[in-house]
Amino acid sequence: GAVVSQHPSWVICKSGTSVKIECRSLDFQATTMFWYRQFPKQSLMLMATSNEGSKATYEQGVEKDKFLINHASLTLSTLTVTSAHPEDSSFYICSAVRLAGTSTDTQYFGPGTRLTVL
């Protein structure tokens, strides 16, 4: 099956620093990737839709300047948490959509990145 990787799998940083999370589709090209955030014991909340070669579409309430998304190629999207604070500590999951896929199971999820901001 399709594989999506995320790097790093976990990161601990100091308050005020920026953290970059990478999402890669390893064996297919993805024009669209999604970024989710999941707090403990809660559901996945969509943060933004990342489209290759264009600006990301952010969900209501998500700060564009804080969560920078860059989809520079068909296999890579990055999420940068700028000036991270403890409340940004969460589990971040990306997913990638296979090009010209069918309606079934065309969104493949990465393994997630656990961010802890001290």
Added chain:
Amino acid sequence: AQKITQTQPGMFVQEKEAVTLDCTYDTSDPSYGLFWYKQPSSGEMIFLIYQGSYDQQNATEGRYSLNFQKARKSANLVISASQLGDSAMYFCAMRSLNTGFQKLVFGTGTRLLVSP
């Protein structure tokens, strides 16, 4: 707007028994897809089963089956012969099948614990 409701925060089942996880949805789209994902403690989202709104038959994938009742707007997941490895969070999700790839909307999830 689309909405997914999972009313069971937690479910317990004994090994080898069947369990049903409830999911109801609300949408105004005539064409949509319903998904179930499993999320073990490792955090990865594992796709389990898919049901299209126009599919005539209920979807089945091994021990997983989806009890799709369109008029009731429900898409319950049935796991037969539960195994200890089935203990995880289970999320129901849906997306519109309109033109272009539409985003998934997730429910709040159900935590399933399978006991020996």
